Amino acid sequence: MKAIEFDSVTKTFPDGTVAVDKLSLGVENGETMALIGPSGCGKTTTLRLLAGLEDPTAGSIWLGESDVTRVAPANRNVAMMFQSDALYSHMSVRGNLSFGLKNRRRFWSRAFRSGSVDANSSPERIVEGIGSVAKRLGIEPLLDRKPHQLSGGERQRVALGRAMIRDPAAFLLDEPLSRLDARLAGELRIELRQVFRDLGKPVLYVTHDQREAMALADRLAVMDRGKVLQVGEPLEVYQRPVNLFVANFVGSVPVNVLPKALLASMLAPAGAEIFGFRAEHVGVSGKQEGAGGALSFRARVREVERLGDHALVYMDADELEGARLVARCDAETEFRPGDPIKASVDEERLMWFDASQQRIKSVAE
Ligand SMILES: Nc1ncnc2c1ncn2[C@@H]1O[C@H](COP(=O)(O)OP(=O)(O)OP(=O)(O)O)[C@@H](O)[C@H]1O
Numbered sequence: 001m002k003a004i005e006f007d008s009v010t011k012t013f014p015d016g017t018v019a020v021d022k023l024s025l026g027v028e029n030g031e032t033m034a035l036i037g038p039s040g041c042g043k044t045t046t047l048r049l050l051a052g053l054e055d056p057t058a059g060s061i062w063l064g065e066s067d068v069t070r071v072a073p074a075n076r077n078v079a080m081m082f083q084s085d086a087l088y089s090h091m092s093v094r095g096n097l098s099f100g101l102k103n104r105r106r107f108w109s110r111a112f113r114s115g116s117v118d119a120n121s122s123p124e125r126i127v128e129g130i131g132s133v134a135k136r137l138g139i140e141p142l143l144d145r146k147p148h149q150l151s152g153g154e155r156q157r158v159a160l161g162r163a164m165i166r167d168p169a170a171f172l173l174d175e176p177l178s179r180l181d182a183r184l185a186g187e188l189r190i191e192l193r194q195v196f197r198d199l200g201k202p203v204l205y206v207t208h209d210q211r212e213a214m215a216l217a218d219r220l221a222v223m224d225r226g227k228v229l230q231v232g233e234p235l236e237v238y239q240r241p242v243n244l245f246v247a248n249f250v251g252s253v254p255v256n257v258l259p260k261a262l263l264a265s266m267l268a269p270a271g272a273e274i275f276g277f278r279a280e281h282v283g284v285s286g287k288q289e290g291a292g293g294a295l296s297f298r299a300r301v302r303e304v305e306r307l308g309d310h311a312l313v314y315m316d317a318d319e320l321e322g323a324r325l326v327a328r329c330d331a332e333t334e335f336r337p338g339d340p341i342k343a344s345v346d347e348e349r350l351m352w353f354d355a356s357q358q359r360i361k362s363v364a365e
Pocket residue numbers: 013014015017018019037038039040041042043044045046208
């Protein structure tokens with residue numbers, strides 16, 4: 001039994017838009033699942049379906065053993081956090097934290113009356129949690145401040161604290177770090193990972209930032225046009241993408257793609273039409289001779305993008321019909337536009353795709 005389960009869920013909006021298409025996905029307790037995919041692929045709708053803010057057109061949604069498909073949002077006990085999570089501006093941090101709890105009390109007292117919860121989940125137990133949640137998130141010193149006296153990152157922490165105090169069955173987060181600057185988002189990402197690990201609850205996390213997803217998630221679900229294309233651990237999806245779309249989406253730089261005809265055909269597996277390789281797998285040398293690898297070609301540097309800890313060298317591969325390719329190099333690389341170079345890629349780094357851009361598995365997989 002999964003803590004969260006979507007069973008063949010479809011959401012068609014009245015105007016005919018199929019936002020989510022026969023989606024099946026399970027998240028375990030204590031697991032952080034990142035939903036990633038391009039804008040409009042159905043990520044937010046998936047979260048809203050789980051929160052009960054949208055009704056599915058077909059399929060069922062489960063939280064543990066409960067079928068919540070038709071359960072009202074207030075009775076689902078999931079906490080949803082958005083990118084622009086609004087705190088109550090007139091309340092202190094403490095007030096904001098306990099506000100969720102006050103609503104919770106109403107929920108719990110109703111639930112107690114109907115006998116559907118056990119005493120371990122009493123409001124008192126949750127009250128005890130406020131202090132520890134504030135401590136856990138490093139917001140104890142801020143308890144008496146108002147939201148306008150907080151930084152963006154601190155506000156996000158309070159919003160998360162408010163969600164944690166409710167002790168929900170599941171956490172749903174929609175781009176919670178997207179409004180923060182890169183450094184702060186990076187710091188919070190590490191903290192969130194630790195918090196999520198300790199919570200022991202399922203976390204469904206939406207982001208369009210593949211880096212954030214790779215860093216935070218135990219598993220990724222890559223979506224396109226309402227469908228889940230692949231679910232797996234970040235490294236597994238990165239190294240063994242099901243198709244070219246996924247390969248491109250989980251990398252920070254698009255995959256270099258070339259037609260099979262440019263390689264000695266004996267290398268290609270049956271059915272292969274195109275092959276690809278990642279920028280970090282291209283070896284680049286200023287020497288014109290001697291570079292090895294399955295694929296070895298002369299090229300000319302078109303542009304060098306210096307990114308601090310590494311550089312991207314964009315090149316025109318004269319020997320490969322002028323294909324435009326990219327290699328990841330050391331930050332100190334001295335290549336300049338116009339330089340002639342020799343590039344090479346090892347055979348085991350090549351990814352092969354068929355005519356419909358599905359990746360062809362290697363014999364070792
Ligand atoms: N209320 C609605 N009525 C009609 N279509 C909608 C509605 N809400 C969303 N959609 C459409 O459903 C599709 C999925 O939207 P959704 O917001 O889930 O995408 P997303 O992956 O979260 O996108 P983004 O990354 O841009 O936030 C889009 O084509 C969107 O235009």
